[in-house]
Amino acid sequence: MSEVKNILLCGVGGQGIILASKILATGLIKAGYDVKMSEVHGMAQRGGSVTTQVRYGEKVYSPIIGKGQADVLVSFETMETPRWLDFVKPDGKVVINAYEIPSATILSGAADYPQGVIEDISSKINTTVFKAAELAEALGNIKTMNVIIVGALVKAMGLEEIVDWNEVIAETVKGKFVDVNVKAFNVGIAQVK
Template identity: 80%
Template sequence: MSDNKNILLCGVGGQGIILASKILATGLIKAGYDVKMSEVHGMAQRGGSVTTQVRYGEKVHSPIIGKGQADVLVSFETMETSRWLEYIKPEGHVVMNAYQIPSAPILTGAVNYPKGVIEDISGKLKTTVFKAAELAEELGNVKTMNVIVVGALLKAMDLQDVVNWEEVIKETVKEKFIDINIKALKLGMAQV
């Protein structure tokens, strides 16, 4: 049985999922893990689905997570959680940002945004839900929402102390955004 851990991050283009995965992968590499990452942009420019898969452990042979293999599903957008739920293990953990980005069919009125997603998933799996967008607005920059989600993920997986995550932030984000992203990381950790 492998001691590797599998994290699937999902959301919508423009939410900073790729940067979030880069922060996560960089920190895990610094902590001494073998790390593999893959990303699927889809129609990201048009608000389409974006996923990244991060696998880490002593030795990881492939970056791909199969259905039913994710230890953690990290969702940046509520509806996307449902789309990727089949990838999580029955004993897995969902870390969910309660945030809605209506798709084109919803915006045109062709369909309604699904109701009860959070309640449905919370009734089936271990779930941590928080409102990263509101927290990011309180910090003064809504674009820090992704780093808040990373902070929550690190705490949920008990990874907050494996490496100095503030140093990882300093290496992965633009210099003028370092301080606010460090605050965002800490705020995310406080949500779990």
């Protein structure tokens, strides 16, 4: 338990990244880890690029990491991945939710949505790609995309056995959304081999 592990989650304001981090952190605490987590609030949330960091181990000091330090980068949106890639250890993992949200720069026609992002990253580092949006729609609730991603992340980090995650989800999401989010979490687990 002594080595501190670092998870970096990135995406776009409004994608539910903070809730995803909260589920993850709650599970880690229940499993007995010291946890630190960092978020960014304020203007950055208005459709901007958003990250949270979750660090866990026996004793965690810094709430944030620097470049080359993340064990896993979980990207909720395709083109956010390269923006944060240099935070990952060269032998770390990248989990990408293949989902495109064009930024204002692209919408205004000043740039095109970048092509070949996933190919570029897959050629450089251990990468898992899946489409949480399609899986969430199949579950009948597009908003469960974030919890599907948490499931995939938990599997990628080998954390699926540390606690009863269904219980963690029941504690962290609102009552009527528990069932669908538990399903979503398990769909996410199944995405990572």
